[in-house]
Amino acid sequence: xxxxxSLYCSFIIIACFFTVAxxxxxxxxxxxxxxxxxxxPPGNIIVADHKYxxxxxIDIAWDRSPDDPLGIDxxxxxxxxxxxxxxxxxxxLPGGMESYSFIDDKVERxxxxxxxxxxxxxxxxxxxxxxxxxxxxxxxxxxxxxxxLILGIIVCGSVIGFIFTARAGRKxxxxxxxxxxxxxxxxxxATEMGRPILFIPGILDMDDVQTLAxxxxxxxxxxxxxxxxxxxxxxxxxxxxxxxxxxxxxxxxLAAGRPDAYYDDMVHYxxxxxxxYVAAVNGIMVRDKPATCLYLGAFFAESLILAETGNYIxxxxxxxxxxxxQLPFFVAACDxxxxxxxxxxxxxxxxxDPKQLGSLKGQDVGKFVAMAxxxxxxxxxxxxxxxxxxxxxxLSDLMYSMFSTN
Amino acid sequence: MLKxxxxxxxxxxxxxxxxxxxxxxxxxxxxxxxxxxxxxxxLLFFFIFILTVKxxxxxxxxxxxxxxxxxxxxxxxQFTLPLQISPEVRxxxxxxxxxxxxxxxxASFDYDPASAPELQPMAExxxxxxFDNDIKVIVMGLWPQGAQxxxxxxxxxxxxxxxxxxxxxxxxxxxxxxxxxxxxxxxVRMGESFKAMFPRDIxxxxxxxxxxxxxxxxxxxxxxxxxxxxxxxxGTVEWVQVAVDRYNLNMAAGNxxxxxxxxxxxxxxxxxxxxxxxxSGGAEFEKITGKFGKATTYLLSQSxxxxxxxxxxxxxxxxxxxERMRDK
Amino acid sequence: xGFWEQFGIWLAALFTIGIISFxxxxxxxYKACEAIFVGVSAGYWFVVYYWDMLYKKFYQQVTxxxxxxxxxxxxxxxxxxxxxxxxxxxxxxSRWPLAFVVGATAGLYMMVYFVSNAIVQxxxxxxxxxxxxxxxxxxxxLVAAGTxxxxxxxxxxxxxxxxxxxxxxxxxWFLMITFGASFGxxxxxxxxxxxxxxxxxxxxxxxxIP
Numbered sequence: 017x018x019x020x021x022s023l024y025c026s027f028i029i030i031a032c033f034f035t036v037a038x039x040x041x042x043x044x045x046x047x048x049x050x051x052x053x054x055x056x057p058p059g060n061i062i063v064a065d066h067k068y069x070x071x072x073x074i075d076i077a078w079d080r081s082p083d084d085p086l087g088i089d090x091x092x093x094x095x096x097x098x099x100x101x102x103x104x105x106x107x108x109l110p111g112g113m114e115s116y117s118f119i120d121d122k123v124e125r126x127x128x129x130x131x132x133x134x135x136x137x138x139x140x141x142x143x144x145x146x147x148x149x150x151x152x153x154x155x156x157x158x159x160x161x162x163x164x165l166i167l168g169i170i171v172c173g174s175v176i177g178f179i180f181t182a183r184a185g186r187k188x189x190x191x192x193x194x195x196x197x198x199x200x201x202x203x204x205x206a207t208e209m210g211r212p213i214l215f216i217p218g219i220l221d222m223d224d225v226q227t228l229a230x231x232x233x234x235x236x237x238x239x240x241x242x243x244x245x246x247x248x249x250x251x252x253x254x255x256x257x258x259x260x261x262x263x264x265x266x267x268x269x270l271a272a273g274r275p276d277a278y279y280d281d282m283v284h285y286x287x288x289x290x291x292x293y294v295a296a297v298n299g300i301m302v303r304d305k306p307a308t309c310l311y312l313g314a315f316f317a318e319s320l321i322l323a324e325t326g327n328y329i330x331x332x333x334x335x336x337x338x339x340x341x342q343l344p345f346f347v348a349a350c351d352x353x354x355x356x357x358x359x360x361x362x363x364x365x366x367x368x369d370p371k372q373l374g375s376l377k378g379q380d381v382g383k384f385v386a387m388a389x390x391x392x393x394x395x396x397x398x399x400x401x402x403x404x405x406x407x408x409x410x411l412s413d414l415m416y417s418m419f420s421t422n
Numbered sequence: 423m424l425k426x427x428x429x430x431x432x433x434x435x436x437x438x439x440x441x442x443x444x445x446x447x448x449x450x451x452x453x454x455x456x457x458x459x460x461x462x463x464x465l466l467f468f469f470i471f472i473l474t475v476k477x478x479x480x481x482x483x484x485x486x487x488x489x490x491x492x493x494x495x496x497x498x499x500q501f502t503l504p505l506q507i508s509p510e511v512r513x514x515x516x517x518x519x520x521x522x523x524x525x526x527x528x529a530s531f532d533y534d535p536a537s538a539p540e541l542q543p544m545a546e547x548x549x550x551x552x553f554d555n556d557i558k559v560i561v562m563g564l565w566p567q568g569a570q571x572x573x574x575x576x577x578x579x580x581x582x583x584x585x586x587x588x589x590x591x592x593x594x595x596x597x598x599x600x601x602x603x604x605x606x607x608x609x610v611r612m613g614e615s616f617k618a619m620f621p622r623d624i625x626x627x628x629x630x631x632x633x634x635x636x637x638x639x640x641x642x643x644x645x646x647x648x649x650x651x652x653x654x655x656x657g658t659v660e661w662v663q664v665a666v667d668r669y670n671l672n673m674a675a676g677n678x679x680x681x682x683x684x685x686x687x688x689x690x691x692x693x694x695x696x697x698x699x700x701x702s703g704g705a706e707f708e709k710i711t712g713k714f715g716k717a718t719t720y721l722l723s724q725s726x727x728x729x730x731x732x733x734x735x736x737x738x739x740x741x742x743x744x745e746r747m748r749d750k
Numbered sequence: 751x752g753f754w755e756q757f758g759i760w761l762a763a764l765f766t767i768g769i770i771s772f773x774x775x776x777x778x779x780y781k782a783c784e785a786i787f788v789g790v791s792a793g794y795w796f797v798v799y800y801w802d803m804l805y806k807k808f809y810q811q812v813t814x815x816x817x818x819x820x821x822x823x824x825x826x827x828x829x830x831x832x833x834x835x836x837x838x839x840x841x842x843x844s845r846w847p848l849a850f851v852v853g854a855t856a857g858l859y860m861m862v863y864f865v866s867n868a869i870v871q872x873x874x875x876x877x878x879x880x881x882x883x884x885x886x887x888x889x890x891x892l893v894a895a896g897t898x899x900x901x902x903x904x905x906x907x908x909x910x911x912x913x914x915x916x917x918x919x920x921x922x923w924f925l926m927i928t929f930g931a932s933f934g935x936x937x938x939x940x941x942x943x944x945x946x947x948x949x950x951x952x953x954x955x956x957x958x959i960p
Contacts, residue, residue, distance in 0.1 A: 121640070164861070164869060168861070189907060191906050191908065191910065222851060222852060223854075224855075256832075259835045286788060286792075288791070288792070289788075289792070289794065292790075295769070296784060296788050298772070299780075299784050303776070317939075320936070320940070328482075339684075340683060340684055340929075341684055341936065343929055344929035344930065344933035345933065347926070347929055348933065358904075380907045386872050390876065390898055397878045398881075401880060401881040416873060416876065420869075420873060421667060421869060431779070441952075442956050445958060448959055448960035449960075483773065483774060490948075493944055494952065497948070497952065497953075497959045498958075537943070538946060539946025539949070540943070566798045602802075603802050603803050603807065606858060606862075607858070610858070663867070664862060666866075667866045667870065679935045679939030680939045683928075687871055688866075690874055700939055701938065701942040701945070702938065720942065720945045723941075724938065727941040727945075728938065731937060
């Protein structure tokens, strides 16, 4: 009898347990005033100020409604500013995920906000509890990008340091660049043949660093031209380049003691249109037959056309560009080519300008850092993948994070 | 000399006039004729090789003519070549295919008519795919003619598939915000607000806020995917440097074959989801989307021209080494 | 097809043939087409600059009835200063807008290039050399070796001698092979453009292509 009663009580307790347990997971039918079955609201609303922003973004996350995804149409996000009323700010479609997130980027910095999430279905709309109040704050530094700052300081600091070193008069070593020696020889050849030198500074404007390098080299070339009493012709495709080039050549002629030999038409504007410019330059090359063609700067599709025509007329050609897509044509068709950074190195080498020399040396520091990182990182990652040494795992993670941008 | 030039010009003009007014149109070679032509061309190259061995080199004008013939004749032939889809084009397609209906794609048209043979087929296939899959397209351009090229691509898609004229509504399914000067600075400003850079569209001059497809589109964070058709600067490089790296935009690119090598480092570093390079990239994209067009048609000419160039390079190198050995 | 459309096609065909005739030799038709192209393109860009920059970015913004802006005036002032170039006396003023243009773009490019073209690329080069298929391993070794030796070639602080010189030579080999591949890609691009022109000439103009 006692055993039977105990067994009966156990059954009741177990039945209650299961009833409660299953009730947690089953949809609890909540009926509204017109008898519609409302969906269960989402829960666990978490709001936080977005990291490293200007204070105008708040991150919201919530757990899905137990009725998601079957039968629900989506989630409305409501926002209240301070003690104000809630108003709808966004709608999120259901995706069957365990949790959702939303970035509200339309908040005012310094204001406090509260959020509510509602779930919508054919049965109506159910609201979550209101979240805690959150305020959008701004951070001055994005600490996620600290590694970029450190690397930037290393490289820029090296550049500045070497510039000061160069200014102090210390000689900075730059290795020989083969195309440069040919410059003077090329100008000399043109002088002997009594034909002009054609200088093409690329087709981009003065805001491009390659054009700046080309203009620096132009100063040196025009100085040699002035010394040799030769002729230089420079059709350009940008008006700013024209004015700068004229000033450069004028100064070179002045420095050579030949200001009377300079005239503005040495540099003339053609057109901004790429192929219009190259058609005109082609015509100049075929008609005037320059003995030397110098292509220094930023080039695009016209590089092959120019180099091929120069080859056809038998001119000595020296090219230099940092655009990798055009280097093959210059290498194939020109006598000398300054590849990529050699153009900037040439500019620094010829001008002897402390700023340019210092920049070049500083960049070498950057390259050294890159090479060291590649060796260390690649070896570490290889050892980890092959032998799973913990220390190298730490090292490879360090290298990845040092060169990450997120 | 002038008389000779005039005679040559007159002959060429007569040839073109005969072709325009007297020849039957269109011209199409049967398979047999196509094979015969290929055999004749092969024999011609063999003859050129024999001449080279004998020390008689062909001039540059003959090379130009041969390349011209290699480009022209395949237009009249009826061959198709097998085409493999490369991983980079698949990446670009997968990014689009993963989008649900109603997703918004930003399409930047950064090229001019000079690059249209390579990029226009990609653009047309892109629009056809988006229109068929209810993907909303927001068009803009950093080149003045880019936005116009987009309009031409849409027009071509509608001409080929007339039902688009009824099904696709401007403003609801796509919008053209036009060109904005400023190069990469435009992209920087778009990171905060599209409206600041494009207050109105260029087709109907509607205010930004009144265009349905731009509802809730404030900046890059409201865009699901992006594609850039680029022929130079500003283009893919600037988009990657600013929009992708700074604003985490998901982007694929269609580039001219000149630009494509410069975009590969970004593809390798996963800054781009995919890359369509040149006409072959366009043909692969047409194949994978099922929207066949001009790129597929042109591919035979492209392949012929490449084979001719390879043969001429080999013959040229033979001549070069022959000269070198003779000098020694 | 309307008369003006036909006329446009014939004109475009004539210009195409005129420019291509340069491949034979320089001639009167090429010179005429070149001059017209240069002139039309200069005019076209003038119109673009006027409507898309002066009008859109200055006039419309300063005369907006709802929200007129003042900052476009800064651009105009700098632009006018640029024109002082024409005067010998006050030509030095033109250095200021030039400095602004160079400085603004340098400021934008500095971090953009550093992040996208240096940092992300270095991370992309840190790859395991002993993982994956044989093809993956060879590709990773080539990427790592090529990048490293290429950087050595462009290292200007040391003369290319000894082992350093050897690595620089390997670097230049990688560069030349890359240039060859890039050349091939570009040849494809040029062929594509020519195909487009041939399609126009023989398709749209002569209507011979099906």
